[in-house]
Amino acid sequence: xxxxxxxxxxxxxxxxxxxxxxxxxxxxxxxxxxxxxxxxxxxxxxxxxxxxxxxxxxxxxxxxxxxxxxxxxxxxxxxxxxxxxxxxxxxxxxxxxxxxxxxxxxxxxxxxxxxxxxxxxxxxxxxxxxxxxxxxxxxxxxxxxxxxxxxxxxxxxxx
Numbered sequence: 311x312x313x314x315x316x317x318x319x320x321x322x323x324x325x326x327x328x329x330x331x332x333x334x335x336x337x338x339x340x341x342x343x344x345x346x347x348x349x350x351x352x353x354x355x356x357x358x359x360x361x362x363x364x365x366x367x368x369x370x371x372x373x374x375x376x377x378x379x380x381x382x383x384x385x386x387x388x389x390x391x392x393x394x395x396x397x398x399x400x401x402x403x404x405x406x407x408x409x410x411x412x413x414x415x416x417x418x419x420x421x422x423x424x425x426x427x428x429x430x431x432x433x434x435x436x437x438x439x440x441x442x443x444x445x446x447x448x449x450x451x452x453x454x455x456x457x458x459x460x461x462x463x464x465x466x467x468x469x
Contacts, residue, residue, distance in 0.1 A: 340395035344417065347392055351421045351437075357428040364426060368434025377436045385440035386447065389414050393448025403453060407446050414445025 368374040396413045397406040418441035425431035 389444025393445035410449035
């Protein structure tokens with residue numbers, strides 16, 4: 311006989327997609343999305359040096375001419391899957407969007423800190439802003455799309 315978990319861990323992110331046949335898939339999706347984000351934002355790792363480059367940090371968003379709209383859009387799109395997996399399904403939309411944006415910011419800040427120690431990376435607030443927007447967009451998208459998919463699957467399997 312199993313014991314039902316009522317703590318916060320059981321609701322995040324295992325229950326992100328109600329109706330999922332294997333809830334552990336949410337954890338795998340979150341892990342893969344995080345790995346993809348870290349990989350694509352920190353490569354090449356041979357660029358890492360033992361000293362910082364704080365003078366290259368863009369502290370004010372959208373002011374560095376090196377940041378193109380393609381880069382900004384790419385950062386948003388890169389964080390959409392992360393946002394889709396990181397939000398709890400049991401929370402309200404406002405709480406989910408805030409949770410997702412803060413989780414995206416935390417991951418982004420860790421990546422930007424790593425990039426401070428790289429020669430060919432340019433860390434900045436624009437990246438953090440784009441990553442927060444991407445994470446929130448992923449949350450908003452999954453909260454809109456998933457209920458329709460669950461209903462469609464239920465309709466398809468009952469026929």
